Amino acid sequence: VSITTLAERAVADSPSHRELLAGQKAETRRRILAAARKVFLGSGFMEANLSEVARVAGVGKGTLYRHFETKGDLYVAMLSEHGGSFLREMAEAFDPHAPTLTQIEQLGRFYLAFWKRHPEHFQLIWAVQNRDVVGSFSRERNDRLREVFEQPLRLLAALIRTGIEQGTVRPVDPWNSANALALSANAVAGPVVTHARPIVERDLDQVYEQLLDLFLAGLAMPPAGSSRPR
Amino acid sequence: VSITTLAERAVADSPSHRELLAGQKAETRRRILAAARKVFLGSGFMEANLSEVARVAGVGKGTLYRHFETKGDLYVAMLSEHGGSFLREMAEAFDPHAPTLTQIEQLGRFYLAFWKRHPEHFQLIWAVQNRDVVGSFSRERNDRLREVFEQPLRLLAALIRTGIEQGTVRPVDPWNSANALALSANAVAGPVVTHARPIVERDLDQVYEQLLDLFLAGLAMPPAGSSRPR
Numbered sequence: 001v002s003i004t005t006l007a008e009r010a011v012a013d014s015p016s017h018r019e020l021l022a023g024q025k026a027e028t029r030r031r032i033l034a035a036a037r038k039v040f041l042g043s044g045f046m047e048a049n050l051s052e053v054a055r056v057a058g059v060g061k062g063t064l065y066r067h068f069e070t071k072g073d074l075y076v077a078m079l080s081e082h083g084g085s086f087l088r089e090m091a092e093a094f095d096p097h098a099p100t101l102t103q104i105e106q107l108g109r110f111y112l113a114f115w116k117r118h119p120e121h122f123q124l125i126w127a128v129q130n131r132d133v134v135g136s137f138s139r140e141r142n143d144r145l146r147e148v149f150e151q152p153l154r155l156l157a158a159l160i161r162t163g164i165e166q167g168t169v170r171p172v173d174p175w176n177s178a179n180a181l182a183l184s185a186n187a188v189a190g191p192v193v194t195h196a197r198p199i200v201e202r203d204l205d206q207v208y209e210q211l212l213d214l215f216l217a218g219l220a221m222p223p224a225g226s227s228r229p230r
Numbered sequence: 231v232s233i234t235t236l237a238e239r240a241v242a243d244s245p246s247h248r249e250l251l252a253g254q255k256a257e258t259r260r261r262i263l264a265a266a267r268k269v270f271l272g273s274g275f276m277e278a279n280l281s282e283v284a285r286v287a288g289v290g291k292g293t294l295y296r297h298f299e300t301k302g303d304l305y306v307a308m309l310s311e312h313g314g315s316f317l318r319e320m321a322e323a324f325d326p327h328a329p330t331l332t333q334i335e336q337l338g339r340f341y342l343a344f345w346k347r348h349p350e351h352f353q354l355i356w357a358v359q360n361r362d363v364v365g366s367f368s369r370e371r372n373d374r375l376r377e378v379f380e381q382p383l384r385l386l387a388a389l390i391r392t393g394i395e396q397g398t399v400r401p402v403d404p405w406n407s408a409n410a411l412a413l414s415a416n417a418v419a420g421p422v423v424t425h426a427r428p429i430v431e432r433d434l435d436q437v438y439e440q441l442l443d444l445f446l447a448g449l450a451m452p453p454a455g456s457s458r459p460r
Contacts, residue, residue, distance in 0.1 A: 184414035218448030
């Protein structure tokens with residue numbers, strides 16, 4: 001490799017002024033989102049205010065408003081980011097070449113493990129269940145949110161559909177089954193993650209395992225020719 | 231039947247002074263509980279206050295305090311009452327002579343129907359999930375609450391155990407399975423009952439049906455000699 005070539009490469013690799021600005025902008029956005037996470041977790045969505053977020057992020061209010069016009073924008077951006085990391089980590093957690101029911105099992109195990117790794121995401125995401133929060137969102141923002149929530153559900157439904165086509169999964173309704181699984185998994189994982197004070201004493205990790213076992217057995221196609229006892 | 235006998239009967243049937251007082255006390259208690267339900271649903275547990283409850287019930291504060299010393303006592307009494315009607319209505323909803331899996335299915339259908347009939351119970355009961363509420367309860371009150379929550383769970387676990395003994399249910403863990411079922415059923419029934427604003431569009435009644443179908447298939451013992459595909 002000649003010196004000239006190296007120099008040419010260095011020039012080619014050095015970021016343009018435009019790229020530098022874009023990098024700075026992304027970095028500021030990242031800092032604002034990290035600050036928002038702290039503030040939202042501390043005071044909750046309703047009480048959180050943008051001046052506080054700007055202060056914690058160490059940026060001016062003008063800068064913050066250039067990135068996010070309203071608290072709702074900031075919240076939706078935060079959830080989109082979480083949705084992104086959920087999908088990335090999920091993609092690594094399961095083996096696309098394993099049998100379909102094994103993939104669903106891997107997904108189920110990943111789900112609890114993910115929330116245990118990121119309990120703060122869980123709290124932020126479920127704030128959205130609050131009528132007052134979602135009620136204040138524009139249609140466009142609701143659509144973005146729906147996208148974040150629906151992507152993993154659609155993937156699970158697609159897995160179930162594949163299993164049905166392959167004959168390893170009973171002919172259930174894929175979309176309703178995916179929703180049943182996700183809501184159930186949430187109901188058990190939630191108290192684990194938020195350390196809710198238990199009234200009924202139950203080992204929620206064990207309940208989660210049992211839930212997964214029941215769903216997998218419930219999805220599995222019974223052996224050909226057999227009639228399921230009911 | 232002689233006149234003397236009738237007179238004797240009338241005396242025997244007429245309530246004693248003690249019984250009259252007990253009846254009045256029960257009626258006052260009933261009125262206070264009905265008022266508490268209104269006030270708690272209106273302002274939530276944390277904001278609700280006993281003077282307001284006394285006013286709505288039309289009793290003096292002294293009378294209220296003779297029945298319930300604290301807001302916590304009142305809340306737990308209210309939930310115990312709900313727990314009682316839950317168990318009574320449940321007992322009528324399923325046929326103890328039907329096959330075990332059918333009984334579990336009947337219980338599952340009853341569960342959603344009950345919350346639809348009594349949405350206000352659902353809201354009151356789930357207030358208890360709030361850390362601040364339960365955190366303020368004495369050990370004794372927590373034990374009463376646990377009893378209310380655990381009774382239906384124990385019944386479901388007993389049904390599952392019976393099914394296992396009869397060979398119609400797979401050898402799952404009865405307690406963990408009962409908890410998995412109850413938490414899942416809640417997770418789907420909750421948004422139906424509270425009319426939560428949906429983010430993901432799903433027909434929750436259909437999701438509930440699918441959930442029940444998956445659980446029943448997951449509980450069912452596969453035909454003898456067959457190996458379940460996984």
